[in-house]
Amino acid sequence: MKTYNDNCNKERIVNEIVEEIKTTKNMTVLCKIKDILDNELPIHIKNYIENNWFEMSEGFKKDLEHEIRKFWMATGPGCKPEGYLIAPSNTTLPEHWTDIYISNIEADLWVMEQGTSFNPVDIAIALFDIYMGKIYF
Numbered sequence: 001m002k003t004y005n006d007n008c009n010k011e012r013i014v015n016e017i018v019e020e021i022k023t024t025k026n027m028t029v030l031c032k033i034k035d036i037l038d039n040e041l042p043i044h045i046k047n048y049i050e051n052n053w054f055e056m057s058e059g060f061k062k063d064l065e066h067e068i069r070k071f072w073m074a075t076g077p078g079c080k081p082e083g084y085l086i087a088p089s090n091t092t093l094p095e096h097w098t099d100i101y102i103s104n105i106e107a108d109l110w111v112m113e114q115g116t117s118f119n120p121v122d123i124a125i126a127l128f129d130i131y132m133g134k135i136y137f
Helices: 010-023 027-040 045-052 058-074 107-114 120-131
Strands: none
Touching (some): 010 027, 107 120
């Protein structure tokens, strides 16, 4: 099995994957690849909101996006080392949204203290997913 480092050429890797896909006759492998692409790739904030609040009005969705962006910027911005959003241990990645703290306060409590008309847990979960790279702007 080949190993790739961070400096590897993305186009070359994509081409290798495409060649492997062309030669496989195993549908299970193709389904696993599709599942990984569907579930593991980061999704845009608009799509995240649409997937989770599809029944809500467009105005609500726009307001929620603005609120998430506002709170993300308030974390430091972008969870940089000098920011306020931290995981309890710098050696391991947090596994759940309850594992992150902002200004040494649980994320949902911090959001609630800042004031929001949205559910603070929803905002905290979105901040966690952005922190983990599952959502992008």
